Each structure stands twice: as structure tokens, then as C-alpha cells.
Amino acid sequence: MGEFAQVGESEVEPLARLTEVSKRFPGVNAVTEVSLDIFGGEVHVFAGENGAGKSTLMKILAQVDRPTSGRVEVAGAPVTHRGPAEARRLGVAMVHQEFALAPDLTVAENLFIGQEPGGFGWIRRGRERALARELLRRVGLGVRETRAVRSLSTAEQQRVEIAKALAVDARLLILDEPTASLTERESRELFTVLGELTAQGMAVCYISHRLDEIFAIGDRVTVLRDGSVVTTVPVGGMDESALVRSMVGREVDDLYPRTFREPGPVRLEARGLERPGALRHAGLTVRAGEIVGLAGLVGAGRTELARSVFGAEPATAGSIRLDGRPVRIRRPRDAIAAGIGYLTESRKSDGLALQLGVDVNITLGRLPMRGGLIDLRGQRRVAEHYRESLGIRVPRVDRAVSLLSGGNQQKVVLARILRTGAEVLLFDEPGRGMDVAAKSEMFQQLDQLAAEGRAIVLISSYLPELMNMCDRILVLRAGRVVGELEREEYSEQRIVALATGAGGEHEQRD
Amino acid sequence: MSSGTEAETGGRQRLWSPVRVSGAVSRLAAAGALIVIFVVLSFVAPSFLTADNLFNLGSQTSVKAVMAVGVTLVIITGGIDLSVGSVAALSGVVGVLLMAEHGLNPLLGVLGGLAVGATAGLVNGLLVSRVGLPPFIATLGMLSVARGVVLITTGAVAVFGAPDSFRVLGQGVLGPVPVPVLLIVFVALAGHVILTRTRLGRYAYVLGSNPEAARLSGVAVSRHITAVYVLSGMFAGLGGMIAASRINSGQPNFGEGLELDVIAAVVIGGASLFGGRGTILGSLIGAFLVAVIRNGAVQLGIGTFYQNVLIGLIIWLAVWWDRYQRRKFNNEETG
Ligand SMILES: Nc1ncnc2c1ncn2[C@@H]1O[C@H](COP(=O)(O)OP(=O)(O)OP(=O)(O)O)[C@@H](O)[C@H]1O
Ligand SMILES: [Mg+2]
Numbered sequence: 150m151g152e153f154a155q156v157g158e159s160e161v162e163p164l165a166r167l168t169e170v171s172k173r174f175p176g177v178n179a180v181t182e183v184s185l186d187i188f189g190g191e192v193h194v195f196a197g198e199n200g201a202g203k204s205t206l207m208k209i210l211a212q213v214d215r216p217t218s219g220r221v222e223v224a225g226a227p228v229t230h231r232g233p234a235e236a237r238r239l240g241v242a243m244v245h246q247e248f249a250l251a252p253d254l255t256v257a258e259n260l261f262i263g264q265e266p267g268g269f270g271w272i273r274r275g276r277e278r279a280l281a282r283e284l285l286r287r288v289g290l291g292v293r294e295t296r297a298v299r300s301l302s303t304a305e306q307q308r309v310e311i312a313k314a315l316a317v318d319a320r321l322l323i324l325d326e327p328t329a330s331l332t333e334r335e336s337r338e339l340f341t342v343l344g345e346l347t348a349q350g351m352a353v354c355y356i357s358h359r360l361d362e363i364f365a366i367g368d369r370v371t372v373l374r375d376g377s378v379v380t381t382v383p384v385g386g387m388d389e390s391a392l393v394r395s396m397v398g399r400e401v402d403d404l405y406p407r408t409f410r411e412p413g414p415v416r417l418e419a420r421g422l423e424r425p426g427a428l429r430h431a432g433l434t435v436r437a438g439e440i441v442g443l444a445g446l447v448g449a450g451r452t453e454l455a456r457s458v459f460g461a462e463p464a465t466a467g468s469i470r471l472d473g474r475p476v477r478i479r480r481p482r483d484a485i486a487a488g489i490g491y492l493t494e495s496r497k498s499d500g501l502a503l504q505l506g507v508d509v510n511i512t513l514g515r516l517p518m519r520g521g522l523i524d525l526r527g528q529r530r531v532a533e534h535y536r537e538s539l540g541i542r543v544p545r546v547d548r549a550v551s552l553l554s555g556g557n558q559q560k561v562v563l564a565r566i567l568r569t570g571a572e573v574l575l576f577d578e579p580g581r582g583m584d585v586a587a588k589s590e591m592f593q594q595l596d597q598l599a600a601e602g603r604a605i606v607l608i609s610s611y612l613p614e615l616m617n618m619c620d621r622i623l624v625l626r627a628g629r630v631v632g633e634l635e636r637e638e639y640s641e642q643r644i645v646a647l648a649t650g651a652g653g654e655h656e657q658r659d
Numbered sequence: 660m661s662s663g664t665e666a667e668t669g670g671r672q673r674l675w676s677p678v679r680v681s682g683a684v685s686r687l688a689a690a691g692a693l694i695v696i697f698v699v700l701s702f703v704a705p706s707f708l709t710a711d712n713l714f715n716l717g718s719q720t721s722v723k724a725v726m727a728v729g730v731t732l733v734i735i736t737g738g739i740d741l742s743v744g745s746v747a748a749l750s751g752v753v754g755v756l757l758m759a760e761h762g763l764n765p766l767l768g769v770l771g772g773l774a775v776g777a778t779a780g781l782v783n784g785l786l787v788s789r790v791g792l793p794p795f796i797a798t799l800g801m802l803s804v805a806r807g808v809v810l811i812t813t814g815a816v817a818v819f820g821a822p823d824s825f826r827v828l829g830q831g832v833l834g835p836v837p838v839p840v841l842l843i844v845f846v847a848l849a850g851h852v853i854l855t856r857t858r859l860g861r862y863a864y865v866l867g868s869n870p871e872a873a874r875l876s877g878v879a880v881s882r883h884i885t886a887v888y889v890l891s892g893m894f895a896g897l898g899g900m901i902a903a904s905r906i907n908s909g910q911p912n913f914g915e916g917l918e919l920d921v922i923a924a925v926v927i928g929g930a931s932l933f934g935g936r937g938t939i940l941g942s943l944i945g946a947f948l949v950a951v952i953r954n955g956a957v958q959l960g961i962g963t964f965y966q967n968v969l970i971g972l973i974i975w976l977a978v979w980w981d982r983y984q985r986r987k988f989n990n991e992e993t994g
Binding site: 461503 | 868872874875876935936
């Protein structure tokens with residue numbers, strides 16, 4: 150990477166060329182007359198607000214979606230939009246956020262679905278495995294090709310997806326927010342792999358909301374706003390604030406608006422929570438007005454801790470006190486009744502009712518009732534309120550959530566938990582998929598909630614978020630809390646050392 | 660945060676949005692088909708458009724329509740109720756027996772029939788929500804159990820002897836309007852209000868769309884799932900009582916295969932067997948469509964066998980049309 154910068158406009162044939170591509174959905178111009186060249190060897194980053202049209206544009210390139218108008222060419226030949234299979238034949242592969250893997254098949258089998266080596270209906274399994282091993286090596290994945298995909302971590306599955314793209318000799322790889330559910334280290338590994346691939350002449354289109362990674366791996370960046378290209382520039386020609394300005398159209402002065410205050414009395418106290426295979430004597434206390442961060446690797450038990458406090462998967466042992474009183478939480482309903490709210494880690498699988506309206510989803514936690522019946526006007530009012538305050542991009546609040554962009558879906562989940570008015574709030578990766586401005590707005594809300602005396606737990610894989618927003622950070626590893634850091638003790642190194650168990654820090658055992 | 664989307668595209672000026680309409684597309688299509696078939700039948704079958712036959716049609720439909728309301732609720736949660744035909748027979752028989760042999764007055768007899776249906780529904784609901792049986796299995800079992808109980812109690816012989824006033828339910832008129840038609844209106848309104856304005860209805864949609872999201876939002880999942888099957892059983896019971904009143908007896912063989920017509924009505928009306936989608940109005944139109952086809956076929960002298968083929972074709976057509984429209988509306992700008 151990096152060497153790309155001197156490639157000019159005319160010298161090299163573009164790998165892909167978009168000409169005045171537009172895509173309209175009912176009530177929305179998702180993409181408007183975008184013209185763009187993608188060159189081999191570059192990491193081309195796409196940035197922009199939630200709903201700016203990034204995913205839609207990439208889906209058009211990958212032939213998942215058909216443009217309303219405009220032309221797409223790959224390697225000089227016009228694209229017919231016959232579908233993803235056709236795109237693959239042309240060497241374009243897209244890794245979606247929801248992976249398209251068959252969880253019960255092995256890694257090797259997944260890599261060659263639809264083009265198994267062999268013939269006459271037979272699969273040459275030995276050859277398949279050998280080819281698979283070679284592909285796994287190229288994507289730097291050290292798992293056996295005979296493992297079932299189900300047993301792999303998110304990061305590993307993602308790497309399998311990339312290997313799948315290599316299996317069809319893709320020359321253009323599209324990644325839509327690939328690091329949203331990866332840890333720092335996994336992200337860095339991914340970047341290394343992408344660096345190797347681009348060095349071999351592959352082009353990578355990369356959607357991201359994370360400024361640091363845009364600058365770390367991007368060669369050029371295209372900023373979209375309201376479906377149109379604002380600018381396409383070499384990454385070196387722009388600094389963070391200029392990038393943000395061109396995305397949002399204004400300054401975002403404070404990414405992490407937090408006012409630290411003296412915390413009040415303890416509101417949430419969880420002790421000795423156990424859950425076989427997930428939590429080992431884990432606990433936490435949160436005071437009124439505090440935001441307590443949970444750090445750790447994926448699978449370290451952060452989500453499990455929050456979910457057991459919330460009763461989603463209750464602990465088998467341990468105690469929970471709220472405002473000093475012991476409470477028994479066996480299911481989410483108990484937690485909600487006690488005033489605990491939880492924003493789920495994965496909005497699609499257990500957060501949203503995708504086919505239902507934005508309004509229905511927002512009010513689900515607390516239905517506006519009137520005379521024993523649902524107050525439909527009230528529901529609409531509530532939904533409009535959050536659409537305004539969180540900037541949810543949707544033409545009408547009764548539109549199905551499935552039609553919203555990823556970041557806007559996340560805002561719907563956020564709106565629901567804000568609306569419940571819970572006193573103790575557990576936020577599990579609340580900023581996932583949100584753009585910088587929306588995140589800043591969300592953190593503003595968190596700060597406000599804290600100022601009102603609520604107790605807040607924040608889970609994030611992005612350390613700067615935790616370090617800027619939290620009064621304290623607990624670090625988890627293998628289901629237990631292995632360290633607690635006060636604000637003046639924060640450093641990425643320390644947290645990472647605790648999280649990985651390296652660096653010989655003292656473990657806090659009981 | 661800026662939000663220029665709607666201002667720039669005129670999304671707000673539009674009075675109706677295609678997305679919203681797409682939900683109603685299958686309903687519109689079914690309603691259109693209903694009208695066409697109705698008009699055609701009026702011309703080709705002279706006996707079709709007679710007061711007698713329409714009266715008959717109305718009360719024939721009422722059994723299916725009333726039952727379809729309950730099944731709609733179940734299907735919206737992503738479940739299915741295969742037992743409604745058997746449960747209707749059980750309710751009819753028990754209801755008539757209560758009046759004939761225990762001297763209950765017709766009102767109590769009918770309520771007794773509803774209670775029997777609700778109880779069967781409760782068993783279904785508990786099997787699904789507490790025991791964890793798949794709805795298909797739970798209600799398939801009930802289909803068999805309820806039918807068995809009917810045959811045991813009656814010895815496979817029809818039961819008679821309800822007081823004359825019981826006929827009002829299925830044969831009475833209020834002014835020019837048959838009582839069963841009034842019952843359709845009443846039950847449909849109730850069903851509509853339940854679905855759109857109560858917690859139960861709202862949670863039915865959410866449970867059908869994403870049960871885990873419902874649970875994490877504090878929805879009492881088991882209770883609401885159970886309630887939906889109870890209502891389905893109760894409406895099946897009402898259907899059974901209407902049918903019993905129409906023939907003035909409890910028939911042990913009543914309603915065999917009826918569940919298929921009812922489910923067909925709901926699906927033709929736009930509900931999704933995967934859950935999360937469906938409306939009372941749609942199911943009602945579906946029920947009328949099925950009933951008109953069966954009635955019209957009789958008028959034209961077409962046998963049941965051919966009617967079955969016809970209804971199967973219409974199910975295919977309705978669901979295909981629905982999917983086709985949905986895909987189109989979701990991906991392409993129209994109008
Ligand atoms: N199938 C669809 N039907 C209607 N509108 C859609 C559909 N798909 C996308 N949109 C709309 O198109 C716009 C662009 O969406 P897109 O997913 O491309 O945004 P994005 O830039 O990827 O945003 P995010 O950063 O939140 O992922 C949004 O307003 C979205 O609501
Ligand atoms: Mg997106």
C-alpha cells in the first residue's frame with residue numbers, strides 16, 4: 150500500500166469504472182450520478198454519513214443490486230447486472246457484514262461451494278483440501294481446513310470469506326465495514342492481509358466509519374453525501390477534520406463529549422456471577438453518574454457479563470443489587486421491571502424486528518397506551534421525536550427497518566433503549582456502524598444520561614471510545630475480571646496487556 | 660445531523676408510499692379476483708345471484724371467516740393451527756349436547772362451545788410455548804385428539820336436540836342481514852382491534868418477526884403465544900357453533916379438511932407463514948374468495964374434486980403474486 154499514490158488518471162486502465170450510476174428507492178435517492186474509477190493495487194476507502202449510499206454503491210458494483218441508471222464496467226467490459234455469480238466471474242467479490250457461509254460445512258467445503266474441484270458430480274476431496282490450505286495461507290488464517298465454519302470466531306469467518314473471494318480469482322474485493330466486529334489486533338491482521346493482496350495487484354473497496362483505519366490503510370478515499378460523491382482524493386491529501394467536514398458538511402468538534410463529575414452512590418452491584426463456559430466469578434459496580442467500560446477480547450465475557458446482569462442468559466450463581474437492594478433476575482423481563490436496560494450487541498439477530506416499522510421497533514420496549522389500547526398517534530410522535538434527535542434517515546417512520554442503512558438501524562435500537570427510561574443501562578457496542586457525527590451525538594446522550602444520575606456500562610472493542618468516555622474500565626479475560634483501571638491509569642498498552650494476559654500484570658483473583 | 664433525504668426526493672409530498680401499498684397488494688389482488696369471480700358467476704350461473712344463494716354464501720363464509728381470524732393471529736406469530744376443523748367439530752358437538760342433554764339455554768350452550776374451543780387452544784398454546792413442541796406438531800396432535808374425542812363422545816352419530824332458538828346463530832336474520840354475517844363483522848372488527856391496537860397483537864407481529872428481540876424487550880413470550888392459540892381455538896369453537904346452528908345438530912364429521920380452507924384463506928389474504936405479516940382484512944377477503952369459489956362451483960355443477968384443484972391453484976397464484984410485487988416494490992422506484 151502507499152505506492153499507489155502516484156498512479157495518475159490516464160496511465161493505467163481502471164479495474165472498474167462507474168459512470169453516472171444512480172439508484173432510487175421509493176422516497177430515497179440512495180445513489181445519485183456517481184462516476185468513479187477503481188484501480189488495481191489500491192485500497193479505495195468509502196466514507197460518509199449513515200445512509201449516504203456506500204453500501205448501495207458497493208452492492209451495485211458487486212451486482213447484488215441493479216442501478217436505476219448509469220453504467221458499470223469491469224476491466225473495460227460493460228456489466229450486465231445478472232447477479233453476484235456473474236460478478237464473481239468478472240472477478241468482483243463482496244464480503245457482506247452478514248457472512249454468506251454454511252455454518253455446518255467445513256472451511257474447505259465452504260471455499261468451493263458452487264465450483265468444487267472434480268467433475269461428473271464427483272468432488273475430489275483431497276484436491277479440495279489442498280487448494281483450501283493454499284488459500285488459507287494466503288489470507289493468513291491458521292485454522293485447519295476440516296474445521297466446521299460454525300466453530301470459528303467472527304474474525305476467522307471473515308477471513309474465510311476473503312479466501313472465498315480468492316478462490317474465484319477476484320481482482321476486486323469489496324469489504325463493508327469489515328472491522329465493526331473485530332478487535333484491534335484482528336483488525337491489524339486483516340490490514341496486513343489486505344496489504345499483501347493489493348501488492349499482488351488486487352483492488353480493495355473498503356467501507357469504514359473509523360477515521361484511524363481510513364488513514365492507516367487507505368490509498369484513496371471517496372466521500373459520499375446524500376448519495377453523491379463529495380470528493381475522491383488520495384488519503385495523504387486530507388486530514389481527519391477535513392475528512393469529517395466533507396462527510397458531515399460541518400465541523401464535529403468533539404467526538405467524545407464527556408463531562409466527568411463526582412459519581413453518586415452505588416446503583417448496580419453484581420458479584421460473583423458464574424456461567425459455565427462464559428463467566429467465572431465476574432462482577433462489577435457502577436455508581437450513579439458513572440460510565441464504566443468493559444474491555445477485553447471478543448469472547449472474553451464482556452457481552453456475557455452484561456447479558457447475565459440483564460437476565461438474557463442468567464448467571465447460575467452470584468448476586469445482583471440495585472440501589473443497595475438485592476434483586477433476582479431470571480429473565481429480561483425481571484431486569485426491565487427493575488429498571489435495567491440492555492442494548493444488544495447484534496441488532497439483526499436479537500435487536501430488531503426487521504420486517505416491522507421503525508415506529509414499532511422504537512416503541513417496543515414501552516408501548517404508548519391510551520385507554521387500554523395502543524396509542525397509534527403517540528407511537529408516531531415518539532418515533533418522529535427520535536428520528537429528529539438521532540437523525541434516523543427514513544422517509545416515513547412506518548417504513549420497515551430492513552430498508553434502512555446499517556447505521557440507521559443501529560440508531561433505531563438505540564432509540565428503543567433510550568425510550569425505556571431505564572436507570573441502569575448496559576450498552577453493548579452501541580456505536581456499531583454509526584458515522585462519526587452520529588456517534589458523537591450518541592455519546593452526548595450517554596453523558597446526559599449519566600448526568601441525570603443513571604448508571605451506565607459501556608462495552609466497546611474500540612479502546613479510544615472507552616478511554617474517552619468512561620470513569621473506569623474493567624478488563625475481562627476468559628470470563629473473569631482481570632483488572633480495573635482508573636482514569637489516570639488508562640493506556641492502550643495496559644488494557645491490551647491485561648486483556649491478552651501478557652505483560653505480567655497482576656491478576657486480580659479471589 | 661442533517662437529514663435531507665425526504666426533502667430532496669419528495670418522499671414527504673407523496674400521499675401514499677409504494678412500500679405501504681405493497682403490504683396491501685396481495686389484498687388488492689385478492690379483492691380484485693373476488694370481484695371478478697363474483698361478477699362472472701352472476702352471469703354464468705343463474706342461481707348464483709339469488710337472494711337465497713347469497714344468504715347461503717354469507718353464512719357459509721362466516722364459518723371460515725370467523726375461524727380465519729383466529730388462525731391469522733397464530734400465523735402472524737410464525738405458528739400454525741391445524742386443529743381448527745376438529746376443534747370446531749368438538750365445540751359444535753359439545754355445545755349441542757350441553758343444550759340437548761343438560762338443558763342449557765342457547766346462549767350458555769354457545770358459550771360452552773367457545774369454552775371447549777378455547778380449552779383446546781390452551782392445550783395447543785401450552786404445548787407450543789411451555790413444552791416447546793413445534794406448532795405444526797402440537798396442533799397436528801390436537802387435530803387428531805379432538806376428532807377422536809368427538810367420535811368417542813358421539814359414537815360417530817350426529818347429536819340433535821338443541822332448542823329452536825339456537826338456530827338464530829346460523830340461520831337468523833336481523834332485518835335484511837343474516838346473523839352469521841353480523842358475526843363476521845363483529846369478529847373481524849375484534850380481530851382487527853386486537854391486532855392493531857393491543858399489546859397481544861403488537862407482540863404477535865414482533866414474535867413472528869424476531870422472537871429473540873421480543874424476549875429481550877421484555878415481552879412475556881410464553882403468555883402471548885399461548886393467548887394467540889387460545890383465541891384461535893375459541894374462534895374455531897365459534898365457527899363450530901355457527902355450523903351446528905345452521906344444520907341444527909352437532910356433526911361428528913364436521914370440518915374435516917376445513918383447516919386447509921382456512922389456512923388457504925389466510926395465506927391468500929397476504930399473511931406470511933414465516934410470521935410477522937398478515938391482516939384481518941386480507942384473511943377476510945381470502946375467506947370470501949375460497950367460499951365464493953366453492954359456492955360458485957356448486958352452482959355450476961363442478962364437483963368438490965375440481966374445487967380443490969382450483970383452490971390449490973389460487974394459493975399458488977396469490978403467494979407468487981405477493982412475492983413478485985414485493986420484490987418489485989423493494990427494488991425499484993415506481994409511480
Ligand atoms: N431496499 C431498500 N429500500 C428502500 N430504501 C433503501 C433500500 N436500501 C437502502 N435504502 C436507503 O438508501 C439509502 C442509502 O443506504 P446505504 O445502505 O447505501 O447507506 P450507507 O452509506 O451504507 O449507510 P451506513 O453507514 O449506515 O451503512 C438509505 O437512506 C437507505 O435507507
Ligand atoms: Mg452500509
